[in-house]
Amino acid sequence: MADVTLRKVIKRYDDVEAVRGIDLDIADHEFVVLVGPSGCGKSTTLRMIAGLEDITDGDIMIGGDVVNDVPPKDRDIAMVFQNYALYPHMTVAENMSFGLRLKHYPKAEIKSRVTEAARMLDITDLIDRKPKQLSGGQRQRVAMGRAIVRNPKVFLFDEPLSNLDAKLRVQMRIEIKKVHQKVRTTTVYVTHDQVEAMTLADRVVVMNHGRIEQIGTPNELYHHPATRFVAGFIGSPAMNFIPCRLEEAGGSLNIRLTDRIAFPLPPARAARYQTVPRNEKLLLGLRPEHITEAKQHKEPGVENFDTVLDVTEPMGMETLIYFMLEEVEVCGRVNPNAGARDGGPLRLAVDLNNMHLLNEGTGVVL
Amino acid sequence: MVDFALQPNSVPETRAKRKRASLRTALKRKSTAAFLMTLPLILLISIMVIYPAFYSLHLATLNKSMQRFVGFGNFEFLFKRETFWLVVKQSCIFAITAVVFKALIGFIVAHFVHNIPVKGQRKWRGMLLVPWVIPPAMSTLAWLWLFDPSYSAFNYTLSFFGIGPIPWTGDASWARFSVILVNIWYGAPFFMIMYLASLKSVPEQLYEAAAIDGANWWQRIWYVTLPMMRNIIAITTLFSLIVTFANFDIVRILTSGGPLDHTHIFATWAFRVGIEGGDIPLGASVSLFMFPILAIAAVFILRDINKRGNEA
Numbered sequence: 053m054a055d056v057t058l059r060k061v062i063k064r065y066d067d068v069e070a071v072r073g074i075d076l077d078i079a080d081h082e083f084v085v086l087v088g089p090s091g092c093g094k095s096t097t098l099r100m101i102a103g104l105e106d107i108t109d110g111d112i113m114i115g116g117d118v119v120n121d122v123p124p125k126d127r128d129i130a131m132v133f134q135n136y137a138l139y140p141h142m143t144v145a146e147n148m149s150f151g152l153r154l155k156h157y158p159k160a161e162i163k164s165r166v167t168e169a170a171r172m173l174d175i176t177d178l179i180d181r182k183p184k185q186l187s188g189g190q191r192q193r194v195a196m197g198r199a200i201v202r203n204p205k206v207f208l209f210d211e212p213l214s215n216l217d218a219k220l221r222v223q224m225r226i227e228i229k230k231v232h233q234k235v236r237t238t239t240v241y242v243t244h245d246q247v248e249a250m251t252l253a254d255r256v257v258v259m260n261h262g263r264i265e266q267i268g269t270p271n272e273l274y275h276h277p278a279t280r281f282v283a284g285f286i287g288s289p290a291m292n293f294i295p296c297r298l299e300e301a302g303g304s305l306n307i308r309l310t311d312r313i314a315f316p317l318p319p320a321r322a323a324r325y326q327t328v329p330r331n332e333k334l335l336l337g338l339r340p341e342h343i344t345e346a347k348q349h350k351e352p353g354v355e356n357f358d359t360v361l362d363v364t365e366p367m368g369m370e371t372l373i374y375f376m377l378e379e380v381e382v383c384g385r386v387n388p389n390a391g392a393r394d395g396g397p398l399r400l401a402v403d404l405n406n407m408h409l410l411n412e413g414t415g416v417v418l
Numbered sequence: 419m420v421d422f423a424l425q426p427n428s429v430p431e432t433r434a435k436r437k438r439a440s441l442r443t444a445l446k447r448k449s450t451a452a453f454l455m456t457l458p459l460i461l462l463i464s465i466m467v468i469y470p471a472f473y474s475l476h477l478a479t480l481n482k483s484m485q486r487f488v489g490f491g492n493f494e495f496l497f498k499r500e501t502f503w504l505v506v507k508q509s510c511i512f513a514i515t516a517v518v519f520k521a522l523i524g525f526i527v528a529h530f531v532h533n534i535p536v537k538g539q540r541k542w543r544g545m546l547l548v549p550w551v552i553p554p555a556m557s558t559l560a561w562l563w564l565f566d567p568s569y570s571a572f573n574y575t576l577s578f579f580g581i582g583p584i585p586w587t588g589d590a591s592w593a594r595f596s597v598i599l600v601n602i603w604y605g606a607p608f609f610m611i612m613y614l615a616s617l618k619s620v621p622e623q624l625y626e627a628a629a630i631d632g633a634n635w636w637q638r639i640w641y642v643t644l645p646m647m648r649n650i651i652a653i654t655t656l657f658s659l660i661v662t663f664a665n666f667d668i669v670r671i672l673t674s675g676g677p678l679d680h681t682h683i684f685a686t687w688a689f690r691v692g693i694e695g696g697d698i699p700l701g702a703s704v705s706l707f708m709f710p711i712l713a714i715a716a717v718f719i720l721r722d723i724n725k726r727g728n729e730a
Contacts, residue, residue: 104626125632137623141645150641151631198631 054115054128054205054238055080056101061110063096063262070096072262073110083232083239087249088259088285095210097259098242102208103127115205130199131208134215136191138183138198144170145179148197162201169197172234173227189220196228200235207232209241213248225251246286250274258282275406280415283337283408289372292343292382294336295412298328307336307404310378318353318404325409328418337408337417340372343384345392346399353405364392373398477702484699492703501679501687506707509683511594513663516601520662521655523602524609531610532617543614550607558671561600562587565672587673590680597681600668605661609654616650617643656719660712684708 056078063071071093078084086094099105101112103124111118119127130151138147145166152162170176173193183191192212199207212228213221229252232239243249249256250270258265258273258281266278277283283291296309298317305322308314317325328334346356362381365372366388373384373392384400386392409418444450481488496502531542549557564570565586573583586596620643628638644651666685669675675682675690682690684707692701 102626102630104629124626124629125634129630131627131630133623133627135621135623137621137627139624139627139642139645141648150628150633154632154637198627202631 055082055113056206056238056240057111057113058097058101059111059113061097061100061112062108063093063100063105064108070262071100074262074264076257076264076267078238078240080238081236083241083252083254084257085241085243085249085253085255086257086259087243087246088265090244092259093262094242094244094257094259098208098210098240101206101240102129102131128205129208130202130204130206131210132192132195132199132212134211136183136195136215138191138194140183143180143182144175144186144194144197147183147194148201151198151202165201165203166197169200172200172231173197188216189224192216192224193227196231200231203235203237205238207237207239207241209239209243211243212241213243213245221248228252247288250286256286258285260285276417277337277408278417280335280337280410280417283410283417287339289340289383291408292336292338292340292380293410294338294377294380294382296334296336297332298325298330298334300330307407307409309336313357313377315355315357315402315404321353321404321407321409325418328409333412334418335410335412337410338382338402339406340383340385342403342406343373343382344401344403345386345390346401354401354403356399356401358397358399360397361392361395364394474702474706477699478706480699482697482699488699492700495700496703501682502704504679505682505684505687505704508594508681509663509708510711512598512601512665512669512681512683513659516598516605516662517655517658519598519602520605520609520658521651523606524654525613527606527610528613528617531614543611546610547607549603550605550611554604555667555671557604558600558668561596561603562672565596588677590677593673593677593681597669597672600672601662601665604668605658609658612650612654613647616647620646652719656716659715663708663712 056076058074058076061071061074062069074093074097076084086097088094096105100107101114103119103122107120112120114127114129139150142150148166148169149162152165157165166179167176170179173196175190175193175197178186178190178194183194186194192215195212209228213224216224225248228241232252241248241252250273253270255267256270256273257267260281266273266282268276273282273286277286277291280293284293294309296307299306299308299314301314301316305317305325306314307317316322347354350356359375359377361373361375363374365374369388370385371388371390371392373386375382375384386398386400390398392398410416411418477484478492479487479489481491527546531539531546534542564572567573567583567585567588570586572586576584585592587593624642624646625638628642633641663683664685665683666689669681669683669686670689673681675686679687684704688701688704691704692698695701
């Protein structure tokens, strides 16, 4: 068990900068997920923590010790790989005990640790099989077992669920969470799947182009994104971004979306955006769940407008609707009984209490 | 049964129909088509390999003038000759030593080449393959000159260090050493290229997993590389053992089996006895001895591959 600290970590390949100065503090017992699109440097960061990649500049500390030049085997970490990386010629038990055997642990200790881990992961029956005889999910369990028996300071997961089918992925996600609740080992987990990040993490680190965009709990990221990238990356379906500008209208502040549509801002929002220049190009960020069918009783901060739908996607518990606002396609979520149909008109309500206002040029959330 | 008894004429008719239908389905079956496609090769092998093999078996049972059947007479004669046992011993020493060193050197060089940056790798691979692609008869001739006792580059170079002159092909032990050395030089690139291909197929993440599990450089080779390469190692070893055992040109050109038959191996001695000595049946008997030895080796090595085939 240990905390992990990254200080101004940089990774440069020839002339490409993959990681551009990362600062990150991971507390003991914490489950941190690095998430971002492919090529954002998240895997490279993980591999630098593991010691599989040299760092070009900066410091990495595990348990307070700088480990920049410490080889992987002496960092006391365990890693779970995307393609499992099980030794094909060894049985499950041999795979799991390999690290302990190399360190010359007593046989009885090895056996008890392997048995315990196998029990925890529900793979006791498979212990004498070879990896080839296992399914994808079982292999992933063995890979996790191999990490658990080592009882390392830090667990590193490199997209461990990407090779599994959707159903198994959900199941293994819960499994990983359970394991972490039991062993409480500091965990760094890399994924490109924002759902995995949201469901597993104590804290999520959103990365883009080799930099950290934002660090926060899943709820913080969802409700208070700092940048357009985070706002668009977290949440599915993604947040809508609608070009807009602010204008004074009789003492109150209005947000104008199109020539036809403008809404008065709720007082709290109006106060917050008072200093924003009126001619600035802005984006209104609205999550699909805040665009719903118009209700009978109008609540404060909720504004109604009429539109014609392009496409509807009935999901069962809700229906996703798509319509155009000027040049932008907007997605909303309505009740299945709201009467939404392809090409049909619908009166919609936008909840401006949950709106985000972004600077179009910088992408910063105001 | 009753139906058939009532219509006796229909029986042969349906049978013929069924026969035609079964021929058609047989042709449709994949295995039949595959057999027909490989038939030319099977015939070629039969003519070029199986017929000569049986012919040499037949030859081995004749007397020197090939007029009379003598049964195991040739073999009885061979067993009584000291030279024959010398050849058996030398063949084993030659093949085993050469294969072991070829495999070892091939393995080490393959690792070096594997770790060369990809850009320069093609160049090195090409250069390292040169000994293997030059016809051995020609390259051995060059070695023969290098080994010349009085004017060779080797002895000339060694003379600066006050060593030599070494009788590379004149002394029994040195001659055996030289013959094996040239064979290693010629054969190691084959191992190198096979092992290199095999090394490249080992997933990089296995090494990373092993590195994290705490394996040092040597343990990674021992616990990851070697087990992953087992089948390739077994097959190349067997193949090389067969080829080396049956080697002819290197020994023939370098020493012609001398001095005093001390570098003869099966193929060269069979040639000496059968062609040069004019006793073809005896030569055939000598060459037949390679078969049981190699068959046993093949059984052992290939059985292992079958056993391990299920794992990877």
